[in-house]
Amino acid sequence: MTETKSSTISVGQLRAVFNGKVIAPGDAGYDQARTIFYGGFDRRPAVIIRAADAEDVSRVVALARETGLELAVRSGGHSNAGHSVSDGGIVLDLSEMRALDIDVEKRTAWVQPGLTAGEYTTAAGAHGLATGFGDTGSVGIGGLTLGGGVGYLVRKYGLTIDDLLAAEVVTADGQILQVDAKTHPDLFWAIRGGGGNFGVVTRFQFRLHVVDSVVGGMLILPATADTIRSFVAAAEEAPEELSTIANVMVAPPMPFLPPEVHGQLIMMAMLVYAGDVEAGQRAIAPFRALATPLADMVRPMTYPEIYPPEEGGYHPVAAGRTMFIDSIDRDAAELIIDRLQTWKAQIVATQIRPLGGAMARVPANATAFAHRGRRIMVNVAAIYENPEEGGKHEAWVDDFMAALRKGDSGAYVNFLVNEGEDRVREAYPGPAWDRLAAIKRRYDPTNLFRLNQNIPPA
Numbered sequence: 415m416t417e418t419k420s421s422t423i424s425v426g427q428l429r430a431v432f433n434g435k436v437i438a439p440g441d442a443g444y445d446q447a448r449t450i451f452y453g454g455f456d457r458r459p460a461v462i463i464r465a466a467d468a469e470d471v472s473r474v475v476a477l478a479r480e481t482g483l484e485l486a487v488r489s490g491g492h493s494n495a496g497h498s499v500s501d502g503g504i505v506l507d508l509s510e511m512r513a514l515d516i517d518v519e520k521r522t523a524w525v526q527p528g529l530t531a532g533e534y535t536t537a538a539g540a541h542g543l544a545t546g547f548g549d550t551g552s553v554g555i556g557g558l559t560l561g562g563g564v565g566y567l568v569r570k571y572g573l574t575i576d577d578l579l580a581a582e583v584v585t586a587d588g589q590i591l592q593v594d595a596k597t598h599p600d601l602f603w604a605i606r607g608g609g610g611n612f613g614v615v616t617r618f619q620f621r622l623h624v625v626d627s628v629v630g631g632m633l634i635l636p637a638t639a640d641t642i643r644s645f646v647a648a649a650e651e652a653p654e655e656l657s658t659i660a661n662v663m664v665a666p667p668m669p670f671l672p673p674e675v676h677g678q679l680i681m682m683a684m685l686v687y688a689g690d691v692e693a694g695q696r697a698i699a700p701f702r703a704l705a706t707p708l709a710d711m712v713r714p715m716t717y718p719e720i721y722p723p724e725e726g727g728y729h730p731v732a733a734g735r736t737m738f739i740d741s742i743d744r745d746a747a748e749l750i751i752d753r754l755q756t757w758k759a760q761i762v763a764t765q766i767r768p769l770g771g772a773m774a775r776v777p778a779n780a781t782a783f784a785h786r787g788r789r790i791m792v793n794v795a796a797i798y799e800n801p802e803e804g805g806k807h808e809a810w811v812d813d814f815m816a817a818l819r820k821g822d823s824g825a826y827v828n829f830l831v832n833e834g835e836d837r838v839r840e841a842y843p844g845p846a847w848d849r850l851a852a853i854k855r856r857y858d859p860t861n862l863f864r865l866n867q868n869i870p871p872a
């Protein structure tokens with residue numbers, strides 16, 4: 415074993431202290447261990463520690479405190495902003511902490527943050543149960559939950575945090591705290607939307623719902639101003655059992671699309687009706703009637719099937735912006751068409767997520783995620799090959815966002831990239847920001863957890 419020394423840490427000594435694996439520059443597997451989902455982040459941490467348990471996590475936190483090195487906390491590694499890898503600092507990798515304990519009778523689950531949304535969903539699905547996460551199986555439950563969690567059950571059961579019952583949190587002073595609505599209620603409030611600012615969550619306890627079979631899958635329609643506007647209207651009118659995500663994009667050469675559609679604008683929609691099959695088919699009929707579908711893969715399925723297997727090794731480089739808007743009228747739909755049609759990149763897309771339902775019934779001050787009343791989340795993105803072309807794509811998404819939201823504000827923290835403190839503040843409207851900053855001062859006064867969408871201590 416090679417003894418690698420940075421200016422402040424001795425990797426040999428660390429290996430003796432940690433139960434989990436310690437990976438340093440030069441080790442086999444170092445390059446893979448420093449790779450995250452998004453490409454374009456070529457960072458070289460001094461050490462990567464794959465914690466085995468909460469005690470290891472506490473020791474990593476102490477190490478970061480004592481050395482002053484930057485600390486990156488990683489669960490599933492899907493941070494849009496590259497926050498799950500540090501250049502020269504410490505990466506606390508939680509991916510080996512994978513315990514899952516489902517109480518079928520009580521419909522609750524304790525889970526460590528190393529599980530992905532897909533893995534948790536498959537395990538819970540074996541009992542006909544589910545907790546709602548996002549639209550992608552490979553995303554980690556750690557980061558997703560701490561930012562809020564918006565997915566296929568959002569209208570029926572709310573955000574992921576609306577099913578969070580308790581958590582175990584390692585705070586900046588290294589304490590391992592049990593946190594729920596009664597114990598450390600301020601911290602419990604803050605971790606439901608406040609991201610990784612307040613400590614490292616080593617266990618989550620979730621509520622499970624009976625979600626046995628659903629009617630779900632992909633429906634692809636031609637994208638026109640009319641179909642976009644009508645899709646959103648139909649989604650808002652649909653029963654709450656139905657949650658939808660529409661991706662308007664230039665059609666890639668997907669095998670199930672006729673060749674003449676490749677390169678044309680399409681609306682690739684994901685629909686999930688969590689309930690009775692017949693009622694589901696009725697709820698989905700208006701979407702099928704918007705235009706002749708280019709592909710229709712919506713069918714009765716078990717809920718875990720909504721997360722198809724994903725190929726590893728995909729590391730897109732992306733420019734993206736997230737926003738909330740309250741309607742998509744004809745002008746907005748035309749703007750989307752126009753912007754997507756006129757920009758060249760590997761993929762250009764606008765994702766539209768109609769919200770409402772159970773998510774909107776939770777009072778805005780009940781959790782740190784305060785955008786309860788917003789009706790539609792929109793993400794615009796350009797995925798490109800040459801990292802040197804980032805500047806022009808960043809400018810394009812900025813301009814697109816400005817045109818679409820017309821001076822409105824608001825952002826979902828989990829889709830923010832590196833956009834500065836003002837944008838982080840947009841994630842926490844009204845009194846949420848000040849309350850979070852005060853809680854931050856209490857639990858992390860030195861801002862040890864700062865490689866994130868940062869809320870500096872008040």
Ligand SMILES: Cc1cc2nc3c(=O)[nH]c(=O)nc-3n(C[C@H](O)[C@H](O)[C@H](O)COP(=O)(O)OP(=O)(O)OC[C@H]3O[C@@H](n4cnc5c(N)ncnc54)[C@H](O)[C@@H]3O)c2cc1C
Nearest residue numbers: 489490491492493497498548549554556557558564610615
């Ligand atoms: C392809 C893709 C699809 C997505 N779809 C959705 C979606 O449908 N809905 C949605 O809500 N979001 C979605 N997201 C956004 C996603 O929720 C965030 O990127 C989230 O941060 C990813 O969590 P992770 O654990 O994989 O990320 P990581 O990169 O591991 O973590 C991100 C950040 O979260 C914090 N963090 C992670 N784990 C912990 C922990 N255990 N304790 C303390 N802090 C922690 C850290 O600050 C870390 O930097 C998507 C992202 C991608 C890339």
